[in-house]
Amino acid sequence: MKAPRLTDTTLRDGSHAMRHQFTREQVKNVAQALDKAGVPVLEVTHGDGLAGSSIQYGFSLTNEMDLIEEARNAVTNARIAALLLPGIGTRKELKEAIARGIQVVRIATQCTEADISQQHFGMAKEMGLEAVGFLMMSHMRPPEFLAEQALLMESYGADCVYVVDSAGALLPDGSASRVRALKEALKIQVGFHAHNNLGLGVGNTLAAVEAGADQIDGTLRGLGAGAGNTATELIAAALDKLGYEHDWDVFALLDAAEFVVAPFMPFQPIPDRDSIAIGYAGVYSTFLLHAKRLGKQYNVDPLKILVELGRRKTMAGQEDWILDVALELAKQKK
């Protein structure tokens, strides 16, 4: 059996855990190591996609366009991808990212709002890019609903659509049933992106692969939002053990994780109290560090903030509501 295509997003999802402080040097070293280890696609962007550098999400230390170029120059075989969230990034930034070296764009919408991505898929295909759709917060809707949204992206020209478990809230059967529904409905490929908030990053990814996922995501050491992502080196080793045919070098990935990424990580993302709360409450994984910071500032338990944000059905990118909830909970305490 052929292994799914592996996209490493250490340099994009990992940007959240890095508080968007990646340096050129780090990006160069990670990109080189992944390229040498045989990973075919690397995603490099601000954590919230092109133009994500903001007060809302955190300013980038280094301009993401420079990081894209740095990564492109560091690799020989791997293709460079960028993430784009319509409503945050626009075709203007997409055009610049193409000029700086991306060959793949991943276009992400809330799993209910695929129809805001048409103009971006249009431009991507017009400019000869591989275009991948990302249905964020996929746990919030049932499989059949997601399949309809994925069909919209397919009609706009997507080459693949991902079930994205942005909240790390899915369990293995929910991951598999969503991938299966997309596989049945679409002619194009289907992908799966996990977060490890409930400790199921690898488990959910394996379930998705069994259900037919053609593409999967990982990050070295799981560096990413919330409790992090499926660790690239772990899923690579697991799929190897399962007998899938692949082009990656497991030991080279172990080295990349241990000797390139681990030394600069500010912390090891794990399913700790607040991260589990994110998966349990079903909120966007990137809320973690913002909730911790504001919890401290207003003397409110971050877990309570996160659970309340889940009750309010917040979606991807609504970081400003964390301040709102923190202020309200602080008032209630008085």
Next chain:
Amino acid sequence: MDASLNDKVKVAILGSGNIGSDLMFKILRAPGHMQLALLTGIEPGSEGLARARTLGINASHDGIQPILDDPEIKIIFDATSAHAHVRHAKMLKEANRIAIDLTPAARGPYVIPPVNLGAHMDEQNVNLITCGGQATIPLVYAVSRVVPVPYAEMVSTVASLSAGPGTRQNIDEFTFTTARGLEVIGGAKQGKAIIILNPADPPILMRNTIYVLLESEDVDRKAIVESVEEMVAAVQAYVPGYRLKNEPVFEVREMPEGKRTLIAMLLEVTGAGDFLPPYAGNLDIMTASARQVGELFARKLLGE
């Protein structure tokens, strides 16, 4: 001298969709110095046209033509599309009428009633920017009239159900136009806009967060808060559901360039529920602003 309320200017609405219908109800509820003479669309079977007729308003599916045919109609609200407005703008200009543009076409200058409308009362075509712009630009302006604003950012969260196909297919234009408005009218040196759609059921009220970054850590917080409160009251005069959820939140942030003051303002807009449901505050603020602009132009035409 106030124009007598008995003196009226004939106005018309182009576009019989949700926005046109909500605006119709707003003008009927509070006509001021306007008399709504006509609502036109292009779909003979349009619900909006039928609704107008049951309310005793003349309605037509012949688009702009019946408006051009009646020289008494002086002010036209265009609630069609940017594409259509480009054509309408030219025709209305030639016919010497005033166009209040609710589309993103931006043929005329951007206006926000309590901020800069006074400077554009001689224009024949004014544009209402975006719903997020109408909501957030006044507050950025309220800060920039007290202290220079190098950077302002707005995040607009709207209920999925209240974001129509126009917004969905042109979401980039929302961010470009709103960011530009934060700069040109809000007075920020650099503006940034983000829009998020939220599908929660029941739908959420329109929410906007405005962040303003100031050059120093030492600012006159009291003067800024007073200016913001004054502006909130000025907008509330024509958008009753406009309110800050909290006093402006001040924070000193360590930035690579040094210490900076960050102000966060959490804004909520409840629609008046004239036709569209109250959660659609984003649409309400557009139609409420349009009505206000129309009223001020009407008064001017009456020689106030």
